[in-house]
Amino acid sequence: MKPLKPTSFSRRSFIKASALASGGILIGFNLFTACKPDVAPPIDISKLNFNDFNAFIKISDEGIVTLFSPNPEIGQGVKTSMPMLIAEELDVAWKNVFVSQAGLDTENFTRQVAGGSQSIRLGWEPLRQTGATARQMLINAAAKKWGVDPSECKTKEGIITNANGDKLGYGEVVTEAAGLEIPTDVKLKDPKEFTIIGQDIPNVDIDKIITGKPLFGLDYKEEGMLYASVLRPPAFGQVLDSYDDSGARSIPGVINVFTIGEKARAYLKQERRSWSVKLGNSDKVVVVAKTTWDALKGIKAIKANWKNETPLESTEDHDKALFDLLDGNEFNTRRSDGDIKTAFAEADKVIERTYEAPFLPHNCMEPMNFFANVTADKVHLVGPVQTPAEAAKVVASMLGRDLKEVQVDMTRMGGGFGRRLYGDFAFEVAEIADTIKKPVQMISSREDDMATGVYRPPTKYKIAASIKDGKLTGYHLKEACINGNMYGLIPNFFPAGAVENYQVDTASHGSNITTGAWRAPYTNFLASAEQSFFDEIAEEMGVDRIQLHLDLLQNVKGTTDERIQYSPERLEGVIKLAVEKSDWGNAKEGVYQGFSTYYCHNSHVAEVADIVMKNGIPIVKKVTCAVDCGIVVNPLGAKNQVAGGVIDGIGHAMYGELTFNKGVPQSNNFNNYQLIRIGETPQVDIHFIENDIAPTGLGEPTLPPVGAAVANAIYAATGQRLTKQPYMNNLKIEKETL
Amino acid sequence: MATFNLKINNKTVSVEAEMDTPLLWVLRDHLDLLGTKYGCGIGQCGACTVHVDGNAMRSCLLQVSQAEGMAITTIEGLSENGDHPVQQAWKEIDVPQCGYCQAGQIMTASAFLERNPNPNDAEIRNAMHANICRCASYNSIEKAVKEASKK
Numbered sequence: 001m002k003p004l005k006p007t008s009f010s011r012r013s014f015i016k017a018s019a020l021a022s023g024g025i026l027i028g029f030n031l032f033t034a035c036k037p038d039v040a041p042p043i044d045i046s047k048l049n050f051n052d053f054n055a056f057i058k059i060s061d062e063g064i065v066t067l068f069s070p071n072p073e074i075g076q077g078v079k080t081s082m083p084m085l086i087a088e089e090l091d092v093a094w095k096n097v098f099v100s101q102a103g104l105d106t107e108n109f110t111r112q113v114a115g116g117s118q119s120i121r122l123g124w125e126p127l128r129q130t131g132a133t134a135r136q137m138l139i140n141a142a143a144k145k146w147g148v149d150p151s152e153c154k155t156k157e158g159i160i161t162n163a164n165g166d167k168l169g170y171g172e173v174v175t176e177a178a179g180l181e182i183p184t185d186v187k188l189k190d191p192k193e194f195t196i197i198g199q200d201i202p203n204v205d206i207d208k209i210i211t212g213k214p215l216f217g218l219d220y221k222e223e224g225m226l227y228a229s230v231l232r233p234p235a236f237g238q239v240l241d242s243y244d245d246s247g248a249r250s251i252p253g254v255i256n257v258f259t260i261g262e263k264a265r266a267y268l269k270q271e272r273r274s275w276s277v278k279l280g281n282s283d284k285v286v287v288v289a290k291t292t293w294d295a296l297k298g299i300k301a302i303k304a305n306w307k308n309e310t311p312l313e314s315t316e317d318h319d320k321a322l323f324d325l326l327d328g329n330e331f332n333t334r335r336s337d338g339d340i341k342t343a344f345a346e347a348d349k350v351i352e353r354t355y356e357a358p359f360l361p362h363n364c365m366e367p368m369n370f371f372a373n374v375t376a377d378k379v380h381l382v383g384p385v386q387t388p389a390e391a392a393k394v395v396a397s398m399l400g401r402d403l404k405e406v407q408v409d410m411t412r413m414g415g416g417f418g419r420r421l422y423g424d425f426a427f428e429v430a431e432i433a434d435t436i437k438k439p440v441q442m443i444s445s446r447e448d449d450m451a452t453g454v455y456r457p458p459t460k461y462k463i464a465a466s467i468k469d470g471k472l473t474g475y476h477l478k479e480a481c482i483n484g485n486m487y488g489l490i491p492n493f494f495p496a497g498a499v500e501n502y503q504v505d506t507a508s509h510g511s512n513i514t515t516g517a518w519r520a521p522y523t524n525f526l527a528s529a530e531q532s533f534f535d536e537i538a539e540e541m542g543v544d545r546i547q548l549h550l551d552l553l554q555n556v557k558g559t560t561d562e563r564i565q566y567s568p569e570r571l572e573g574v575i576k577l578a579v580e581k582s583d584w585g586n587a588k589e590g591v592y593q594g595f596s597t598y599y600c601h602n603s604h605v606a607e608v609a610d611i612v613m614k615n616g617i618p619i620v621k622k623v624t625c626a627v628d629c630g631i632v633v634n635p636l637g638a639k640n641q642v643a644g645g646v647i648d649g650i651g652h653a654m655y656g657e658l659t660f661n662k663g664v665p666q667s668n669n670f671n672n673y674q675l676i677r678i679g680e681t682p683q684v685d686i687h688f689i690e691n692d693i694a695p696t697g698l699g700e701p702t703l704p705p706v707g708a709a710v711a712n713a714i715y716a717a718t719g720q721r722l723t724k725q726p727y728m729n730n731l732k733i734e735k736e737t738l
Numbered sequence: 739m740a741t742f743n744l745k746i747n748n749k750t751v752s753v754e755a756e757m758d759t760p761l762l763w764v765l766r767d768h769l770d771l772l773g774t775k776y777g778c779g780i781g782q783c784g785a786c787t788v789h790v791d792g793n794a795m796r797s798c799l800l801q802v803s804q805a806e807g808m809a810i811t812t813i814e815g816l817s818e819n820g821d822h823p824v825q826q827a828w829k830e831i832d833v834p835q836c837g838y839c840q841a842g843q844i845m846t847a848s849a850f851l852e853r854n855p856n857p858n859d860a861e862i863r864n865a866m867h868a869n870i871c872r873c874a875s876y877n878s879i880e881k882a883v884k885e886a887s888k889k
Binding site (some may be wrong): 024063077084113180202204206209210211212213214215216218219221227252253291293294296305363364365367368412414415416417439443446636637640641643644646647648651660669672675676677678679681683685 | 739746755756759760763766767768770771772773774775776777778779781782783785790812813814815816819825826829834835836837838839840841844863866867868869870871872873874875876877879880
């Protein structure tokens with residue numbers, strides 16, 4: 001297994017401190033410079049430029065600590081858990097800590113992105129180092145005051161003490177601390193000494209959320225702000241030909257109607273690199289109005305004519321293209337061990353199955369929106385985006401502005417799931433604001449949000465296994481996907497390394513439908529396919545499915561193959577924990593169990609689904625979920641992520657599907673697209689492996705395996721192997737039981 | 739444009755709006771009551787739930803002209819200090835993930851508990867079924883409604 005290397009960095013290169021005019025200290029740091037090679041600029045506080053930083057600790061002379069959290073919050077809890085890491089090493093009481101969302105530093109960002117479940121993994125070392133450095137500066141200031149050696153001083157919850165029994169609060173030494181040199185040799189706590197990490201800390205925005213305070217993108221308002229809505233092509237492949245806006249203009253609140261698209265296209269031509277502006281091929285009609293309602297009514301009143309620019313695609317076209325790829329031989333081989341040809345030729349038995357999944361929209365509860373105000377000296381953007389740096393860069397380029405003139409402020413996001421990685425809404429509103437030169441908020445209706453989205457691409461897998469002398473000797477996975485293929489690490493996930501003859505091949509079909517990342521990209525369906533297949537392999541071999549996994553993992557232990565991403569020991573750990581906690585194999589009568597396990601996003605997960613049948617319909621009653629994500633920073637938030645991932649995974653595996661007819665998405669609101677609701681929701685029973693390993697991601701890894709856990713349980717109950725999602729559309733329901 | 743007199747959170751307010759404007763947008767755009775959220779606009783998701791004469795209703799489906807004379811309560815008016823038993827339970831259980839749908843969930847739950855102060859699990863799931871949480875915080879919602887019913 002590839003060891004998780006400790007992050008190397010220099011504190012000097014990313015921490016600076018300054019006294020505040022109002023009293024107190026401001027410690028600025030660039031979390032992301034910390035992860036780069038040492039650049040070590042000299043520290044000159046008089047020339048401190050806080051634009052260099054994307055995160056700050058402010059300690060007032062009353063000892064109140066404010067932490068400015070650098071990463072966008074999409075509901076994954078980093079606005080709470082990342083500051084916990086700083087506060088732990090700073091050694092302050094969490095009740096005296098306030099957390100505020102930091103703005104975007106447009107010059108020195110490297111990873112101000114919420115995605116890939118990486119925020120905590122990458123922040124683990126540098127954030128604690130920052131807290132520890134700040135603490136040491138405060139100790140040094142107190143020691144100087146007392147005339148003692150800093151090593152004689154201790155801290156607890158924001159109070160510094162020495163051997164003589166003297167006491168000083170952090171607030172009492174902040175001014176002195178600001179003038180001291182930044183220490184470079186601080187020691188981090190042993191995990192046993194943690195007082196904040198590992199505690200249940202509620203969401204820092206909880207009071208605002210439960211009382212309805214403005215927090216989200218759509219809640220942002222400015223004096224004189226107008227509202228805009230955008231009419232985009234109804235079918236992928238179409239562009240605007242002409243339009244009649246007289247109906248829209250007759251609505252009293254409508255102020256202006258015009259088109260945008262030119263700047264996005266010019267950018268696309270010049271840069272050619274950005275997936276973010278795929279939606280920019282066509283001109284779009286914008287209605288600017290005094291209220292949201294006027295703007296939404298306005299675009300409905302536009303009579304537009306569209307022309308076909310590229311062929312209009314339907315679901316049958318995609319199915320055919322992907323099946324043709326699977327049956328063809330135009331593959332890229334992504335990993336190849338041994339010789340699968342020989343293994344399959346010599347096998348006693350070969351099994352082969354095909355698995356299918358459809359397009360999925362993200363359906364964030366807060367529809368896509370963004371605010372912009374373009375003035376002579378500034379472009380101000382405000383809203384929910386997972387990639388603020390990318391948005392700033394593209395907008396600067398589109399509007400011909402200096403990057404320094406672009407300010408992006410992030411709001412809390414009403415869900416992300418990958419959709420807000422694509423900043424198309426920010427580019428649209430920038431072009432709108434550039435035209436009207438007034439503050440404006442662009443809002444997509446739910447229909448526009450769902451039908452002009454960036455979708456999880458449909459994927460088909462053909463997986464074959466060879467069995468000889470009761471052993472799994474060969475494993476061959478072929479992927480056919482729209483607009484791309486699995487990323488490079490995936491071929492090295494389980495069962496890579498466990499099967500002697502192993503090969504992963506991929507092929508892609510280009511489509512004009514916009515596709516992109518969706519919570520746990522690729523693995524969100526791959527895990528369902530592979531873990532359903534393993535259930536069949538075990539059955540064919542006549543062995544217990546748990547034992548099959550444990551036996552295969554034995555083959556990986558002690559491997560010298562550095563490409564292997566997962567740890568066989570840690571996967572074994574979660575499998576055993578899930579088996580124990582789910583009482584696997586001892587289900588009550590009428591309860592059917594399905595097992596699944598997966599590694600992705602640096603975390604290891606095993607799940608058991610318990611289902612019952614009611615009138616021929618499977619009801620998922622419980623999912624036991626065992627997780628190894630290293631140290632659990634905030635168990636309360638972690639459990640929310642785990643349960644959310646499991647239930648989200650079940651919902652989409654069972655019900656989620658977006659089909660196309662001649663380029664037009666066939667669902668556009670929650671009356672014709674089924675999201676899981678509370679009545680279909682199982683209880684998620686969550687168990688974490690306890691260890692002292694550096695923490696890894698949690699926003700995504702519990703989602704991928706659950707589809708197979710459910711499918712395998714449905715097989716146990718009905719004898720039907722479900723290979724095509726959404727499962728509920730493909731389950732044959734016995735008539736007599738209805 | 740017409741003038742409407744609305745009774746919102748125990749105050750009478752006068753707004754100028756088009757007759758067909760949904761109460762949702764009057765609350766958000768005209769009155770700056772931003773806690774009530776837009777999710778679908780067709781009464782399917784529950785993010786815009788408010789109390790109208792004590793009943794949980796979708797403010798996206800109620801036109802401002804129909805709302806005159808009714809007592810409307812939004813999340814901002816549910817309690818003076820954010821300490822309604824449902825809000826307390828939501829905080830204790832730490833229900834929200836992204837948080838966007840939660841005002842609607844709280845308004846549905848509070849109207850439900852007013853009618854059925856001691857619900858069983860099935861009744862809770864039934865009452866909350868019309869509110870979507872895309873982050874799937876459903877286990878916590880169920881727990882919090884139960885907790886609130888004990889207060």
